[in-house]
Amino acid sequence: MKEVESGKAVFGEAPGFEDFSDDVVVWVLFYGPEGGERPSASRGKGANNMGRIISIHEYDLKPGISAEQFEQALRDAEARGLLQLPGLVAHHFVKGAKGVRSGAYAAVWIYESREAWERLWGTLEHPRPPQGYPDTWKAWEEELLAPLLRDHPDRIRFTAYEELKGVGAG
16 A cells, blocks of 8 residues: 555555545546456557557636536537547546646546557647547537637647556556
8 A cells, every 4th residue: 555645646556545534535547448458469569568648638618618518518529429539548527626727627538559649649740730630529629629618629738648668557
């Protein structure tokens, strides 16, 4: 059992809690197929074994847009299948519970590999222009997100992280 202090995150640990305060807030995110990841050609023995890409998109709502409106747009996107992309193994929408972004929304996008992420969005040196995005993603951004966000969806704050291999669950 790892000791964790306030404001810290633990990745790759099985959830288990003991000796915690009454005001504890915990997010536990599970992703991937039941029983764990299946081997694939890109993760096989002797392959490049690139880490997954985990991208965090921060959403700031326009003044006057309610939480209910935004959350309905999320449900609409799910119902229309707009967020099903090749190589995207999981996504989560979250709302800040504490800290700098308390009450603000974000999305966590988990791609099976950097290679899969680059097939969708281009490389760091040559990013794909918005007109080259998948049609479902363009509908998600233009029809559902853009009317609700303070900034255009392509100008939001985001960070794409590459999972470190050999550390934690990677």
